[in-house]
Amino acid sequence: MIYLDNAATTLHKPPQVIQAVAAAMSSMGNAGRGAHGVSLSAARVVYDARCKAAELFGCPRPDHVIFTANATESLNIAINGLFGPGDHVISTDLEHNSVLRPLYRLERERGVAVSFVPADRKGNIDYDDFARLLRPETKAVVCTHASNLTGNMLDLARIGRFTKEHGLLLVADCSQTAGCVPIDMTALGVDVLCFTGHKGLMGPQGTGGLCVRPGVEIRPWKVGGSGVQSYSTAQPEEYPTRLEAGTANGHGLAGLDAALEFLLRTGVDAVHAKEKALMRRFYEGVRAVEGVTVYGDFDAADRAAIVTLNVWDCDSGEISDILAEEYAIATRPGAHCAPRMHQALGTVEQGAVRFSFSWYNTEQEADAAVEAIRTLAAETGPES
Numbered sequence: 001m002i003y004l005d006n007a008a009t010t011l012h013k014p015p016q017v018i019q020a021v022a023a024a025m026s027s028m029g030n031a032g033r034g035a036h037g038v039s040l041s042a043a044r045v046v047y048d049a050r051c052k053a054a055e056l057f058g059c060p061r062p063d064h065v066i067f068t069a070n071a072t073e074s075l076n077i078a079i080n081g082l083f084g085p086g087d088h089v090i091s092t093d094l095e096h097n098s099v100l101r102p103l104y105r106l107e108r109e110r111g112v113a114v115s116f117v118p119a120d121r122k123g124n125i126d127y128d129d130f131a132r133l134l135r136p137e138t139k140a141v142v143c144t145h146a147s148n149l150t151g152n153m154l155d156l157a158r159i160g161r162f163t164k165e166h167g168l169l170l171v172a173d174c175s176q177t178a179g180c181v182p183i184d185m186t187a188l189g190v191d192v193l194c195f196t197g198h199k200g201l202m203g204p205q206g207t208g209g210l211c212v213r214p215g216v217e218i219r220p221w222k223v224g225g226s227g228v229q230s231y232s233t234a235q236p237e238e239y240p241t242r243l244e245a246g247t248a249n250g251h252g253l254a255g256l257d258a259a260l261e262f263l264l265r266t267g268v269d270a271v272h273a274k275e276k277a278l279m280r281r282f283y284e285g286v287r288a289v290e291g292v293t294v295y296g297d298f299d300a301a302d303r304a305a306i307v308t309l310n311v312w313d314c315d316s317g318e319i320s321d322i323l324a325e326e327y328a329i330a331t332r333p334g335a336h337c338a339p340r341m342h343q344a345l346g347t348v349e350q351g352a353v354r355f356s357f358s359w360y361n362t363e364q365e366a367d368a369a370v371e372a373i374r375t376l377a378a379e380t381g382p383e384s
Helices: 015-025 037-057 071-082 097-109 128-133 156-165 250-266 268-286 316-327 339-345 363-380
Strands: 065-068 088-092 113-117 138-144 169-173 192-196 208-212 292-295 306-311 353-356
Touching: 015 250, 037 065, 037 192, 037 208, 037 250, 065 071, 071 097, 071 138, 071 169, 071 192, 071 208, 088 097, 097 113, 097 138, 097 339, 113 128, 128 156, 138 156, 156 169, 250 268, 268 292, 268 306, 268 363, 306 316, 306 363, 316 353, 316 363
Parallel strands: 088 113, 088 138, 138 169, 169 192
Antiparallel strands: 065 208, 192 208, 292 306, 306 353
């Protein structure tokens, strides 16, 4: 199989990630739940992963790296823990449902007001809209770093300057860029960075986290066992325990630790360069094919390694199925959990077929995907 669904999850992992998970299954106890050898061993691995994540993302303190099951949990922790009645939040049309649904729920249940910076037909925004949407009660901007549908990237540094100028928080969903694009949350002005482990970080599913700038206070979204202060009726206040109730996914975090080590050694710059080159190779091969519509801005200075397209007026699910069944190419069709972006692009009914590239893809695979799209466009056109 040619696997081009890396924006959903990376299939191919560094070998050491697999080895680390396998080793952990028979050697790790419960981190922070004992003073015996295997518990301490687990605690060391988890702490090592915190240190590596802090280094990778420019988080000032490893104890402000909180591990979760995925970016969805991270975003729920941040959004539910920061905003309350009377607050106003600015977001964008580029967002995934992991941002949208928590915000919509707060809007319904807590009286939090939400405004969205609109996207145009290329999936771009006007950054001046942030100022136009600003209110006295605005507390934060919550936005993605890159659209999981178009690959368009937002200028977090520019948004970070805006939030700091107006005393706002910046919560960034880095699901599509963590591990793929160099990120320094301090330099960018990000207050809370949410990530998942199973995409660009090339770690196991069931891992993720959030990096919190010192001084940002997030109310616990869930409470429970912590291994410390067991006689207290409240969740401990200190990070990371404050936001990590319950047993951690130690086995998964062992794999994430190995994945972070791989990325720090390889260099995220190198990963980004390779993935962008593969994306560009595929894009250049399909953009002029008759009957193919490609979505997003490919003239931008930087973007995620995603190319999303449609073939004539064919249903995106049908095209994706043919690619899988006849060409052994894995892609992602449909709505991609990005409803506002599809509304902006005009693809609500048809959906779209997403090709997303990773470190382990090759030029030969990109070329094979180009040929498959050319053939499908010829076979499904009005004169076929």
